[in-house]
Amino acid sequence: MSEVTGNAWPSPSNTTLGNAESKEPQQIQPPIKGENSLWDSITSNPYFSAGFGLIGVGAGLTVLRQGLNLGTSLLRRRLLVTLEIPSKDKSYLWFLQWMSQQSARRTQHLAVETSYKQHDNGSVSTTFGLVPGPGNHFFKWRGVWLQVQRQRDGKMMDLTTGSPWETITLTTLSRDRDVFTALLKEAQQMAIAKQEGKTVIYTSYGPEWRPFGMPRKRRMLDSVILDHGIKERIVDDVQAFIGSGKWYNDRGIPYRRGYLLYGPPGSGKSSFIQSLAGELEYNICILNLSERGLTDDRLNHLLSNVPERSIMLLEDIDAAFAKRNQSDHQGYQSMLTFSGLLNALDGVASAEERIVFMTTNHIEQLDPALVRPGRIDMKEFLGNATESQIRGMFLRFYENEPDLADRFVRSLKNKSVSTASLQGHFVYFKDKPQQALENVSLLLQ
Numbered sequence: 001m002s003e004v005t006g007n008a009w010p011s012p013s014n015t016t017l018g019n020a021e022s023k024e025p026q027q028i029q030p031p032i033k034g035e036n037s038l039w040d041s042i043t044s045n046p047y048f049s050a051g052f053g054l055i056g057v058g059a060g061l062t063v064l065r066q067g068l069n070l071g072t073s074l075l076r077r078r079l080l081v082t083l084e085i086p087s088k089d090k091s092y093l094w095f096l097q098w099m100s101q102q103s104a105r106r107t108q109h110l111a112v113e114t115s116y117k118q119h120d121n122g123s124v125s126t127t128f129g130l131v132p133g134p135g136n137h138f139f140k141w142r143g144v145w146l147q148v149q150r151q152r153d154g155k156m157m158d159l160t161t162g163s164p165w166e167t168i169t170l171t172t173l174s175r176d177r178d179v180f181t182a183l184l185k186e187a188q189q190m191a192i193a194k195q196e197g198k199t200v201i202y203t204s205y206g207p208e209w210r211p212f213g214m215p216r217k218r219r220m221l222d223s224v225i226l227d228h229g230i231k232e233r234i235v236d237d238v239q240a241f242i243g244s245g246k247w248y249n250d251r252g253i254p255y256r257r258g259y260l261l262y263g264p265p266g267s268g269k270s271s272f273i274q275s276l277a278g279e280l281e282y283n284i285c286i287l288n289l290s291e292r293g294l295t296d297d298r299l300n301h302l303l304s305n306v307p308e309r310s311i312m313l314l315e316d317i318d319a320a321f322a323k324r325n326q327s328d329h330q331g332y333q334s335m336l337t338f339s340g341l342l343n344a345l346d347g348v349a350s351a352e353e354r355i356v357f358m359t360t361n362h363i364e365q366l367d368p369a370l371v372r373p374g375r376i377d378m379k380e381f382l383g384n385a386t387e388s389q390i391r392g393m394f395l396r397f398y399e400n401e402p403d404l405a406d407r408f409v410r411s412l413k414n415k416s417v418s419t420a421s422l423q424g425h426f427v428y429f430k431d432k433p434q435q436a437l438e439n440v441s442l443l444l445q
Contacts, residue, residue, distance in 0.1 A: 081174045087166040091184055095168060097194070098187035099132055099148065102139055134166075144179045147171040199274065200283040202310065207301050209285055218278030224271050225392040225419065230380055234259065235276065237378055238355065242280070245353065256354040258345065258375050262363040263382040266420030269359045272382070273313055282355075283310040289320035289336060296340025303344050303354065311355050317370075318360040338367070346375045384416045393419065397426040398433035411440045 085092050111133035137148040149169040172179060198215035224231070241257045248255040261269040277284050285306050287299075306312055320336070345356065358376070360366060371379065385393070387409050394405040425443055429436035 079174055080171055081177045083170040083180045085168040085170070091187065092166075092168065094187040094191045095184070096132075098183070098190050099137075101190070102141060141183065142179065144172055144176045146179070199277050202283060202285040202307060204285075204287055204291070204298075204302055207298055209302070209305070209307055212286075218281075219271070219275040221275045221279040223396070224268055224275045225389050225396060226268060226272060226382065227386050227389060230382065231272070234272075234378070234380060235279065238276065238280065241355070254346070254374075255352045256346075256356070258356045258358070258377050260358045260360070260363070260371060260376045260379045261382055262360045262379065264384060264418065265361055266418035267382040267384065268419045269382050270313075270315065273311065273357050273359075277311050280311075281309070283307060284313055285310045286313050286315065289314060289317065289341070293335065295335045296337055296344070299336055299340060300344045303356075306354060311357055314356065314358045316360060317358045318362045318365045342369060342375070345370075385419045385422055387413070389419060390417075390422065393422050393426065394433075394436075397430075398436070401433045404433050404437055408437050408440065411437070412443070415444060417443050 085095055132148070132150065134150045134152045137150070139146060139148070147170070149171070151167050151169070153165045153167075170180060170183075195215045197218055199218050200215045201212045202209040203212040204210075221231070221235070238257070238259075245255055261272070263269065274284065276282075285302075287302060288294075289299075303312065320341075363371070363379075370376070390409050390412055391405050394408050395401065398404065421443055425439075426436060429439065
């Protein structure tokens with residue numbers, strides 16, 4: 001057994017030294033004051049962690065929303081198709097009328113259209129129509145769902161009419177895009193059907209023509225009783241003009257015709273023009289030359305853009321221009337000059353294929369330059385009722401009463417009475433021919 005000496009067992013100090021020589025022990029260095037301690041305090045703060053969480057959630061929602069918007073936009077482009085109809089387009093009013101027949105009973109956004117009419121006997125009738133107003137409308141037509149969005153921009157105005165700018169946007173599936181063409185054709189046919197058998201009265205609205213009120217039932221030519229030969233001469237001349245376009249062009253003559261009807265008030269000038277339009281199946285465009293703001297350029301533009309198959313009517317032209325020396329510079333309320341009117345009627349820039357009728361109560365006040373041939377091709381005087389007119393109007397209201405008609409004519413012999421007064425008298429004594437004869441003195445008061 002060997003002997004263990006005092007140096008056989010290493011002392012703690014020797015052991016530590018020996019280990020230090022062979023391998024240094026791993027020790028954790030304490031953190032430098034001011035570095036990790038600040039970071040640890042920040043990251044361990046619950047408010048800081050919550051803020052980063054909210055930022056992450058917000059960023060995720062933003063990305064998701066942008067993705068959804070992009071996907072929705074891409075989906076709409078691939079699956080949906082839209083059609084925009086601005087209020088300036090002619091089909092705008094057609095579509096509104098068509099739409100009122102399709103969805104007015106089911107929509108929640110309505111607008112009112114009031115029709116006001118005064119009859120010949122003085123009575124007034126008013127009707128109210130409800131049409132879809134601004135907003136979104138949904139309805140089904142021919143098995144296809146349609147979204148109609150009617151928008152009105154209060155900040156934008158149509159400079160030609162002064163009304164707010166409106167647009168109608170139709171939306172449907174891309175596969176059903178052909179429905180737009182069929183829809184517009186049906187709207188056009190419906191608008192034409194409403195005007196069939198009726199006369200449309202146009203008035204100027206800025207630089208364009210717009211229908212005034214609802215189309216009126218055509219007045220029969222036989223309802224206007226004129227003196228012998230007047231009606232026949234005018235009708236024959238107008239019909240000959242309408243069918244002579246090639247004849248005018250071959251001879252280099254401007255293809256336009258002007259007529260002047262003059263005479264006392266109430267002699268049937270305007271009534272005859274309305275009945276003539278009904279006979280020819282034409283419409284009427286009425287222009288007031290004394291309208292405030294009417295200029296030479298605007299008048300020329302209006303006369304050059306008269307709607308097809310329309311008679312141009314300038315009523316009471318003597319009220320706008322009496323003598324040239326009174327109207328060289330401007331009219332009473334308008335900025336129209338006399339030379340501007342002459343150039344619009346028979347100038348280089350005047351339109352072709354045009355029928356113009358003028359009326360006046362005082363032909364003696366018109367300038368000779370206005371009524372010369374080329375501007376006025378035919379003049380006819382419509383005066384107070386003649387004996388033949390009185391008899392014809394009496395039988396028009398009271399058929400099968402020739403004896404009373406003769407007595408009525410004799411009672412007004414050598415008396416001046418207008419056809420308008422006669423019509424009012426017969427309307428007042430409707431279906432009472434005997435009382436109309438007995439009260440003939442009322443016409444002379």
